[in-house]
Amino acid sequence: MAEAMGFFTDTTICIGCKACEVACKSWNQLPARDGGAPQLTGLSYDNTAKLDGIHWRHVAFIEQFDQPYDGRWLMMSDVCKHCVQAGCLEVCPTGAIIRTEFDTVVIQSDVCNGCRACIAACPFGVIDVNPVAGTAQKCTLCYDRISEGLEPACSKACPTDSIQFGTVAELRERARGRVRQLHADGQEDAYLYGADPDGPLGGLNAFFLLVDDPHVYGLPREPELPSARLAGSSFFGAVGAAVLAILGVVGLRKRRMDELASEPAVPAEGEP
Amino acid sequence: MIPDTYFSAAPDWTWWIVPYFFIGGIAGGAYFISALLVWFGRAEDRPVIHAGFYIATIGAVIGGILLILDLGRPERFWHMLFLNQDLPRLAFKSYSPISFGAWGLMGFGAIATASALGAAAAERRFGLRPFPWLNRGPFWKALVALGGFFGFFVAGYTGVLLTVTNRPVWADSPMLGMLFIASAASTAAATLILVGRRRFHTATIEWLSSFDAAVLVFELLVLIAFLATLGAAIDAWLGWWGAVLLVGVVLAGILVPLALHWRPRWFDAYGRRDAGRRGVWLARLSAERKVASAVLVLVGGFLLRLAVIMASEGIEHARLVRETLP
Known part of the structure; x- marks a missing residue:
């Protein structure tokens, strides 16, 4: 097996440009929602709203303003976590969801029959049905690209390197260094979400650097396996x-x- | 604090799945009741036993069809049973309820069909000649016992399936499997009463009726335990589906049938008072109280599945509801 590959998403340097969303949809040829009709969610500048079968990257915009000019934006490019112990893979009855040689979790669209057990099993709400295919879909960590030695589309497009791709071991090392740097600079609430192999779900191969409670970002505090x-x-x-x-x-x-x-x-x- | 289950996505198990849970429950419960009567009943119970087998078979077939219709790609339903990329290996996971449930429903359908064939042959339906090994004897009794076990399985795995997720309400309490099993037994007894009220022996109907009442009491206790173990997710019931649960399931589906069973005189009094239309309606209810009770139990059983599924289905990912959570 090749080395475990993953993403390190450093939310402190995300600028909310959504290049990752666009690159993801473009490379994976994901269809537009409702034939491209505009949709305003009312959730800040976020009109994607959530991860689903046709949005495999989603930039969340979180406004934390008590007073005008006194607060902050949190931005996070969310994605499938490629859990080391994956609830979706566990419940899939058809064998459509597999673990690849890169330790990532991929849904084979030609096997999936659209029973949707994985949707309810995922603690992060990552998966949904792609209405064109009629099957459950999510991020593949660009399996087709990384098999050819290329970087996934989203991290390739990210202009600030908020999304970094590499081996999980190397990314964890880099992320810990980044947390130390932020702590030294006075950002003491910075921490890693999902980088601990002894943590929930055996660690997440796509993990995050956050500066607030996981719930603020729309993430569960203690994700569990359905089994x-x-x-x-x-x-x-x-x-x-x-x-x-x-x-x-x-x-x-x-x-x-x-x-x-x-x-x-x-x-x-x-x-x- | 918002439970972690509120950060998952709804699977959209709705208008095919609610009737499947209801019909599958009746099918499993009907077979279980037949199995009980095969082992512990006597000669007059035969018509109920046969009716239970027929209901189980029809329910298993309809249930299978509903499940296939619910799939995003119905033509690939067989991927549930065989690994399409590695034939003829079976697709079976002992830790995935949807996987072992598919096999359980298959097994149940096979046993129910065999039992129903044996019953139909014994009744000389469809020009069949009786084959005694499918209608009496130790092999048949063993098969029926196995079918009774499968009946419980089909009735209960649906609740376990909902619990083995990360969804609000479903995953927050371990009681759903038990609740669905209880509801399956009560709705199956009600179905048998409705089907056989003119054909079955009075003593059998009386037993079905008192069994149904005992099961309803158990179901009410399990429902209370289910709600009590939900923790913070109990908030999900503060709304329309909570009202359905309280009025449709608890009041109409459990308490009124229990009153009809144990306190029929309450309803007689209304009839005697001759209070216009309402009095006439209640008098009829009292005269046909077993029918009324069975219909209400069925309505309550359906609404239970509907409320439990929809209360969770309606919950959006927490970030979409309140932009800044804590």
Whole structure:
């Protein structure tokens, strides 16, 4: 297997230009939403709104202003996290979602049958159906480009290097250095989200540098694998089944007893 | 604090999936009731046993069709069962409810069909001659026991499937599988009462009716446990779907049927008072209280699936709802 590849997205230097979104849609030939009809979301300058089957990069604009001229913008180019333990891959019943030789997570569109289990399983809300294909789609970390030694379209287009591509080991090293630099410069709330291999989901191969609570960026604090809930839920299901079986058998037994009690007593003649 | 599940996306499991959960539950529950009667019932229960097999088979077929229609690419439904790139290897994951559920539904459908064929042959329907090994004897009883197990599985895996996600409401409590199993049993008993009220033995109908009442009490307790274990996601019920759950499921689907079963005189009193139209309606309700109760249980069971699914489906990714969260 090749080395694990991923993205390091440093949100502190994102300028919200959306070049990554455009490059992604262009390279992957993703269709326009509603035939290109303009849509205003009311979410600051963000009219993409969210990641889905036709938006595999999404620049979130977060306005933090208590007073005019007193606050800040947070901008984050969001993408599939290519989780080391991926919920989508786990639940996919068709084998359409695979882990590649680059340790990335890819949906094979020709295998997917559009059951949408992966959409509900992803803790980040990354996946959705591409209405043209009828299948679930998301970022492939430009599998077609990196197989040929090229950089993914989004990081290639990013003018500030907010999005960096490389081996996960090297990116983590670089990211830790960047956090140290920010701390030294007084930005002490800077931290890495998803860079810890011992953290949730075994670490994220596409991880982020953030300066506020994950919820502010639209990210869960402690993302979980859906299968973590399988044992508990199945156990209670089995308990329910057992209770119903007992209710049924006790009811049938009572019916027999009631009938025996109402019948006139007859002298016992051997076994019934 | 907003639960982490509010940062996921809705899978749009809606208008094919709600009826599937409802019909699949009835099918699984009907087979389970038949299995109970095969093992612990007696000769007069035969017509109910057969009806349970028929309902299970029809439900499994309709359920399969609904599931296929729900797919984004219905022609690829078989990818659920076989690895299309590596034939003839099976696509089976023991940790993915949608995967083992597809196989479970297949197995259930096969056993239900065999049981229904045996029943139809015994009744000499469709010109069939009886084949006794599918209608009596130890092999048949073992098959029915296995089918009863599959029946529970089909009734309950749908709840487990919803829990094994990262979606609000569904993933926040471990009780959905148990809740759906209870609702499956109550709706199946109600269906059997409706189907066989004129044909089944009175004692069987009475047993079905009291079994249904006991299951409804259990269902109510599980529903309370489900809501109590939701944590902060309980907020999802503060709205339209909460009203549906309270009025449609709890009141109309559980409490009124229980009252009809245990306190029929309450409804007689309305009838005797002859209070215009309302009195006539209630008098009829009282006269046909088993029918009324069964219909209400079915409506409640459908609304339960609808409310549980739609309460979560309606929740958008948290960032879209409140731009700056904490």
